Amino acid sequence: MLTINLSNAKSFVSDEELASYLPKLEDADRKLREGSGKGSDFLGWLTLPEQYDREELTRIKAAAKKIQSDSKVLVVIGIGGSYLGARAVIEFLRSPQYNLLPKDTPEIYFAGNNLNADAANEIITLIGDRDFSVNVISKSGTTTEPAVLFRVFRELLVKRYGEKGAASRIYATTDKARGALKTLATAEGYESFVIPDNIGGRYSVLTAVGLLPIAVAGIDVDALMDGAHGAMEAFKEKGLDNPAWAYAACRNALLAKGKRIELLACYDPAFRFMAEWWKQLYGESEGKDGTGIFPASVDLTADLHSMGQYIQDGARCLMETVVHIGRSNTRLRVPDDAQNLDGLNFLSGKDLLEVNEQAFRGTILAHVDGGVPNMVVNLEEKTEKALGEMIYFFEYACGLSGYVLGVNPFDQPGVEAYKKNMFALLGKPGYEDRARELAARL
Ligand code: PA5
Numbered sequence: 115m116l117t118i119n120l121s122n123a124k125s126f127v128s129d130e131e132l133a134s135y136l137p138k139l140e141d142a143d144r145k146l147r148e149g150s151g152k153g154s155d156f157l158g159w160l161t162l163p164e165q166y167d168r169e170e171l172t173r174i175k176a177a178a179k180k181i182q183s184d185s186k187v188l189v190v191i192g193i194g195g196s197y198l199g200a201r202a203v204i205e206f207l208r209s210p211q212y213n214l215l216p217k218d219t220p221e222i223y224f225a226g227n228n229l230n231a232d233a234a235n236e237i238i239t240l241i242g243d244r245d246f247s248v249n250v251i252s253k254s255g256t257t258t259e260p261a262v263l264f265r266v267f268r269e270l271l272v273k274r275y276g277e278k279g280a281a282s283r284i285y286a287t288t289d290k291a292r293g294a295l296k297t298l299a300t301a302e303g304y305e306s307f308v309i310p311d312n313i314g315g316r317y318s319v320l321t322a323v324g325l326l327p328i329a330v331a332g333i334d335v336d337a338l339m340d341g342a343h344g345a346m347e348a349f350k351e352k353g354l355d356n357p358a359w360a361y362a363a364c365r366n367a368l369l370a371k372g373k374r375i376e377l378l379a380c381y382d383p384a385f386r387f388m389a390e391w392w393k394q395l396y397g398e399s400e401g402k403d404g405t406g407i408f409p410a411s412v413d414l415t416a417d418l419h420s421m422g423q424y425i426q427d428g429a430r431c432l433m434e435t436v437v438h439i440g441r442s443n444t445r446l447r448v449p450d451d452a453q454n455l456d457g458l459n460f461l462s463g464k465d466l467l468e469v470n471e472q473a474f475r476g477t478i479l480a481h482v483d484g485g486v487p488n489m490v491v492n493l494e495e496k497t498e499k500a501l502g503e504m505i506y507f508f509e510y511a512c513g514l515s516g517y518v519l520g521v522n523p524f525d526q527p528g529v530e531a532y533k534k535n536m537f538a539l540l541g542k543p544g545y546e547d548r549a550r551e552l553a554a555r556l
Pocket of ligand 1: 193194195196251252253254255256257260314315316317398526
């Protein structure tokens with residue numbers, strides 16, 4: 115099971131200070147489990163690993179098999195919580211180069227997470243004349259980016275396969291009853307999957323939102339759910355021996371000492387989109403009411419050669435959380451070189467895992483010496499089960515941490531501001547007054 119090591123934060127936060135968070139953590143845990151806190155309509159993720167819809171998971175697996183058999187490409191259309199989790203899991207467990215590697219599963223491209231014409235046209239070029247399917251994901255069914263891009267890819271499908279053929283290649287993941295996408299899916303007969311009412315976008319990776327694309331990539335979704343279930347049981351323990359409680363306490367204690375930015379770091383480049391997923395989870399959950407830790411991320415060791423200077427020596431507002439993975443799935447030895455012109459023969463015969471491990475250990479100590487407290491989240495291995503544990507760990511710790519901070523960790527009112535301005539500037543009916551006001555300012 116995942117563990118946390120706070121020994122490299124202890125020179126910044128004492129055991130007594132951490133223990134002082136226990137009453138707030140108990141209160142936060144009670145609010146989550148009793149549904150008595152702010153945003154309590156969105157707590158479905160807490161028991162999801164046990165209470166998910168088994169019949170739907172069977173349909174998800176069947177749909178994934180169909181897509182694998184009739185398509186060379188799957189285009190996944192969604193944004194935010196309807197996008198990041200699936201991409202993160204696929205890149206972490208398969209590879210960031212998944213689409214380039216030899217495999218017997220479809221290539222997977224993500225669209226509708228931006229409004230950039232070049233990005234969309236590139237995906238159309240990559241599909242070429244190959245067979246493809248589309249999984250459109252939107253809880254509200256009205257989000258502009260995925261809705262616009264769905265029009266584009268739906269038109270492409272209809273041109274290639276006709277209305278009926280296109281409908282058999284479109285999979286809609288949306289609300290069970292409401293929204294424009296649900297209405298369209300019902301009218302056109304798309305196979306549909308449900309985003310439960312009580313699970314917000316950023317907590318939805320273990321629903322159909324994430325599971326369909328993840329299953330198409332050939333990942334064992336049962337093992338992922340089992341891992342999350344194990345964590346759900348393990349993290350019921352109360353107290354600072356619970357890694358989620360310890361993490362929530364430590365990051366809040368560090369925030370109180372002026373560490374306003376948290377860097378999530380990992381020494382595996384396949385983790386990059388897990389960090390993007392984590393940034394949304396924590397940024398959207400905590401960044402409100404004028405407070406919150408700003409979540410950022412670094413890929414190590416790469417970013418030690420770009421961000422390393424700032425981390426070591428810049429403004430002392432940083433804390434760092436390193437996800438440490440105990441094993442790599444493959445091995446690679448450093449070759450010996452008779453000439454030793456690069457002076458690296460002291461590494462000859464060592465596995466890269468060991469070299470990476472020493473980089474990790476040395477960097478932590480350097481950063482602590484530079485004034486950056488470090489928390490280490492230990493993952494035993496890079497497997498579905500371990501990742502399921504980590505997803506649940508970060509979700510549960512986020513709910514706890516948000517309540518400790520005193521915010522509603524389950525809403526995102528700030529996301530609306532840009533949408534209103536964009537609609538006004540694009541001439542959406544009903545936004546005329548705002549359009550005039552903005553025009554005067556531009
Ligand atoms: O976490 C969230 O609620 C958001 O990131 C949403 O997932 C995102 O805005 C997309 O919304 P929707 O799924 O309604 O299209």
